[in-house]
Amino acid sequence: MSTSVTERPAPPPLPRRPGRPGRPGSRTTRGREGLWGWLFVSPMVLGLGLFMALPILMAAWVSLLNWDGQSNPFTPDADFVGLQNYQSLLAEDGLARSLLATSLRNNLYYVLLTVPLQTGLALTLAIIVNQRMLRGRSMLRTTFYFPSVTSSIAVCTVFLFLFQGSGAVNQLLSWVGVKGPNWFQDSRGVLWVLLDALGIVDGKPGGVLAEHTMMGLPFSEWLAGPSVAMCTLIVLAVWTTSGTFMLIFLAALQDIPRELEEAAALDGAGRRHILRHVLLPALRPVMFLVTTLGLIGTWQVFDQVYVLGQGEPANTTLTPAFLSYSYGFDNAEFGQGAAISFILLGIVLLMTGVQRWFLRERGARNPLAKLRKGARGAQD
Amino acid sequence: MRRTDPSPTATDERPVLARVPRPARLAGYALLIGFALLYALPFLVQLSTSFKTDPEAASNPLSLLPQAPTTAVFEQLTGSGDTGKDVPFLRWLSNSALVTVVVTLGRVLFDSAAGYALARLRFRGRAVLVTFVIAVMAVPPVVLLIPKFLVLNTLGIFDTYTGMIVPLLFDAAGIFIMKQFFESIPREVEEAARIDGAGVGRIFWYVVLPMSRPALITVTLLSFQGSWNEFTHFLVATQSSDYETLTTGLARFVSGGLGAGTQYPLKLGAALLSTIPVAVLFFCFQRYFIRGANAGSVK
Numbered sequence: 199m200s201t202s203v204t205e206r207p208a209p210p211p212l213p214r215r216p217g218r219p220g221r222p223g224s225r226t227t228r229g230r231e232g233l234w235g236w237l238f239v240s241p242m243v244l245g246l247g248l249f250m251a252l253p254i255l256m257a258a259w260v261s262l263l264n265w266d267g268q269s270n271p272f273t274p275d276a277d278f279v280g281l282q283n284y285q286s287l288l289a290e291d292g293l294a295r296s297l298l299a300t301s302l303r304n305n306l307y308y309v310l311l312t313v314p315l316q317t318g319l320a321l322t323l324a325i326i327v328n329q330r331m332l333r334g335r336s337m338l339r340t341t342f343y344f345p346s347v348t349s350s351i352a353v354c355t356v357f358l359f360l361f362q363g364s365g366a367v368n369q370l371l372s373w374v375g376v377k378g379p380n381w382f383q384d385s386r387g388v389l390w391v392l393l394d395a396l397g398i399v400d401g402k403p404g405g406v407l408a409e410h411t412m413m414g415l416p417f418s419e420w421l422a423g424p425s426v427a428m429c430t431l432i433v434l435a436v437w438t439t440s441g442t443f444m445l446i447f448l449a450a451l452q453d454i455p456r457e458l459e460e461a462a463a464l465d466g467a468g469r470r471h472i473l474r475h476v477l478l479p480a481l482r483p484v485m486f487l488v489t490t491l492g493l494i495g496t497w498q499v500f501d502q503v504y505v506l507g508q509g510e511p512a513n514t515t516l517t518p519a520f521l522s523y524s525y526g527f528d529n530a531e532f533g534q535g536a537a538i539s540f541i542l543l544g545i546v547l548l549m550t551g552v553q554r555w556f557l558r559e560r561g562a563r564n565p566l567a568k569l570r571k572g573a574r575g576a577q578d
Numbered sequence: 579m580r581r582t583d584p585s586p587t588a589t590d591e592r593p594v595l596a597r598v599p600r601p602a603r604l605a606g607y608a609l610l611i612g613f614a615l616l617y618a619l620p621f622l623v624q625l626s627t628s629f630k631t632d633p634e635a636a637s638n639p640l641s642l643l644p645q646a647p648t649t650a651v652f653e654q655l656t657g658s659g660d661t662g663k664d665v666p667f668l669r670w671l672s673n674s675a676l677v678t679v680v681v682t683l684g685r686v687l688f689d690s691a692a693g694y695a696l697a698r699l700r701f702r703g704r705a706v707l708v709t710f711v712i713a714v715m716a717v718p719p720v721v722l723l724i725p726k727f728l729v730l731n732t733l734g735i736f737d738t739y740t741g742m743i744v745p746l747l748f749d750a751a752g753i754f755i756m757k758q759f760f761e762s763i764p765r766e767v768e769e770a771a772r773i774d775g776a777g778v779g780r781i782f783w784y785v786v787l788p789m790s791r792p793a794l795i796t797v798t799l800l801s802f803q804g805s806w807n808e809f810t811h812f813l814v815a816t817q818s819s820d821y822e823t824l825t826t827g828l829a830r831f832v833s834g835g836l837g838a839g840t841q842y843p844l845k846l847g848a849a850l851l852s853t854i855p856v857a858v859l860f861f862c863f864q865r866y867f868i869r870g871a872n873a874g875s876v877k
Contacts (some may be wrong), residue, residue: 234778235701242692243707245748250714260728272732326610336611340864341617347860347867351808351825352849356624359639359842366623366640394747398618436616445871503811505833510683519720526724527814539721546718 261536267526283537291414294534298334298541299413301516305497306422308517315436320443321481325473328451339448343441353438354505358382361430381430385512387422388429397554425514431502437463439495443488450484451477465570490553497546538567602870628652628847635842637670644851651847666819667848670827674806674852677742677823681805682798684747689797690790691755695780698768708757714750719810727814741815752797755870759793760786782832792866799863803856 224438256272261284286294301554313527326332347351361381368378393399407418424432454477462472500519507515509524520536526535622642627635629647638645695701696708722777723757726734726745735741769854771785787794810823816826862865 201870202738231699231778232701235695235699235704238691238695239707241688242711242748242753245688245744246710246750249726249729249745249748250717250722251749253722253729254717256728256732257725260724267731270732271728282744288802302626323613326606326613332610338614340861341614343864343867343871344621344857344860345617346871347803347848347851347856349809349825349856351809351829351832352853353620355828355845355849356620359627359833359846360620360623364636364639369640413714437620438861442615442871443634445868449872494718498718500720500723504809505829508833519723521816522720526727531725532728535724539724543718543721546721547716550716571780 205414226529240544248374257536260533261540263533265532266530268530271532276472276556282486283533284541287534287541288413289346296414297521298518299415299511299542300419300513300519301518301521302413303420304428304514304533305499305517308435308499309493309496310430311424311432312435312496313489315432316439316443317485317488318548319436321447321485323440323444324447324451325477328448333470339444342444345438346441350438350501351505353465354434354502356436357430358506377427382427382507383511385424385514387404387419387425387514389421389423391426425511427511428515431506433517434502434506435496435499439492443492446468446488447481447484450481452479480519487553490549493549494553495496497542584812605660614868624846624850626824628843628850630843632841632843637712643796651843652851654844655848655851665831665844665848666822666827667851669820670822670824671851673821674823674825676739677746677808677812678742678802678805682801683800684743685752686794686798688747689752689801690756690787690794692753694754694760694786697760699778711750711753711757711790715754723810723814726811730815736815737817737821739821742821746808746811749801749804752801755797755800756793757792763789777825792869795863796866796870799859799866802859803867806856825847828852 211268260271261276262280263271263280264282265271285300288295323342327335327342332338362368363380363383367381370377390399407421408416408479410417412420431545458476458480459472462476467475497520499517500523503509503515503517503520504523509516509520519542522535522538522542524535525538526532596731604610623640624644624876626644628651630638630650631646631648631650655665655824666731696704696711726736728739729744730736733741735744768781771781776785792796807825808823809829812821812823812826813829816822819827822830828845830849831848
């Protein structure tokens with residue numbers, strides 16, 4: 199059992215000493231407290247162990263098997279293949295590796311565009327909503343935050359409708375004279391679309407870029423940028439997450455002592471000056487927090503892929519999370535799917551590690567240190 | 579602790595700087611209204627489309643006022659219409675409601691008990707458990723898709739209500755929120771009760787919990803929202819359509835290749851109805867949702 203790591207026997211209750219009923223801090227109370235403590239946490243230990251820790255161990259085993267989901271994988275008859283699943287994903291030329299490469303490419307562009315956009319938008323919204331003189335602040339805050347609390351599936355349904363070929367978005371675009379693409383069917387990479395429009399590249403580049411490959415995928419594919427279809431997923435992600443991040447920024451903004459702004463204003467600093475030399479430096483730790491939360495979240499995009507594309511068109515909305523699901527539940531290759539899960543786990547844990555490490559280094563728990571630096575900067 | 583409720587009332591309303599000049603102010607408001615429309619418009623389009631007919635939704639997807647408003651969609655969804663029942667909306671609804679109620683009740687109980695033990699009770703192994711909870715919060719849920727299926731399958735609860743509900747009952751983030759809150763309660767209150775002879779169980783139930791209303795409300799709302807909107811767990815925990823919820827049912831219905839591009843009023847209407855419970859809670863208890871959003875940053 200995986201829980202055995204954390205599960206230690208509770209210390210036995212100490213015998214009651216006569217004449218000293220459970221006074222605070224006495225050893226009797228301690229002993230009874232230990233029992234109560236384990237009683238209170240045991241459902242949690244059991245539940246989290248059974249449904250969070252144990253699954254990971256079981257999947258680690260299954261990722262070393264060739265298992266179709268039918269037999270019991272925990273018997274000696276299981277078809278043990280060692281690291282074969284990982285090898286075919288990372289080292290051997292073939293479908294598995296080029297699918298994984300494609301999904302990593304797609305998700306990488308998704309991350310690269312979504313994270314800066316959602317962070318920037320959230321920060322802008324927070325600064326606006328934080329204006330003391332603004333009318334209807336709380337209504338605006340509600341409006342910006344609402345998409346974040348609704349069900350991702352319901353929101354995806356709305357986006358399916360909005361971004362149809364003859365849908366609302368393209369109708370809006372046509373008002374300004376732009377002919378919108380057929381969003382969900384368009385697998386062209388936006389970089390090549392842009393360069394094509396500028397007349398630099400004709401369609402898709404051939405030659406050297408198409409001949410050389412990395413992980414079984416030509417460089418012309420690696421460099422193509424997100425497909426037009428993927429762009430709808432990016433818009434959706436920015437739209438649904440910026441509200442949450444806005445609230446985190448807003449809480450940080452309100453932690454900045456007002457005296458700091460007042461002092462800077464008395465010293466003759468203008469609005470822009472205060473923003474640049476007082477507010478932004480004070481927000482730096484939170485900015486880092488939001489960026490890493492974004493990095494962790496965007497590598498896990500799944501629901502949107504399931505509803506909006508299921509990997510289509512031409513695998514350009516395929517992500518590692520969906521690929522893992524699809525290997526397991528569509529192709530009954532659970533070993534391969536579990537192996538992809540672990541590769542994804544590695545990526546996400548790397549991001550989490552970076553976040554933890556930085557937060558410790560930078561002393562984000564003490565934003566005042568930053569503030570002082572910011573105040574000094576304003577005087578320069 | 580950081581102040582989490584960004585309500586304007588606490589701050590001094592006196593402006594630091596002179597007012598922005600009028601033209602710039604108007605331009606700012608115009609920009610802001612543009613932003614607000616970007617966030618609100620999709621929901622307004624959804625609302626109006628669910629009252630349109632299929633041809634009108636296709637020919638005029640952007641108009642906010644249906645030309646011939648009809649409630650056919652909602653009659654079909656609630657089963658009072660005569661247009662067949664290809665969308666078992668009521669079954670999705672009752673499955674979602676059942677799972678959400680049980681999960682929310684269970685989570686509030688387990689989260690507060692575990693949070694209290696980790697915050698206040700002294701017992702061997704507590705430090706290890708706190709690390710364990712923090713480690714569990716770092717595990718990305720989508721990585722657990724196949725692993726969770728393995729456990730449910732091995733335990734023989736795949737495709738059952740038990741398999742849908744029990745794994746959701748334990749939630750590290752909620753435990754953490756409760757732990758943080760209990761740590762902020764002054765110890766003297768509990769000490770006083772202890773001197774009066776109350777045991778740990780009585781103190782927890784009659785003294786600490788009644789003082790913890792804000793945190794309990796936050797955890798209740800987050801659990802409700804989380805399990806109502808839960809998708810991936812139900813996707814891998816169930817197979818038969820008997821166990822479809824609003825999320826899995828709707829997702830399979832709208833992502834299916836067959837009906838793609840059609841029946842949008844029906845799809846948007848179903849999505850709209852499935853949003854209402856969380857939306858109502860959100861508008862009533864907004865500040866607790868905000869607290870929850872910021873609790874995510876304390877991790």
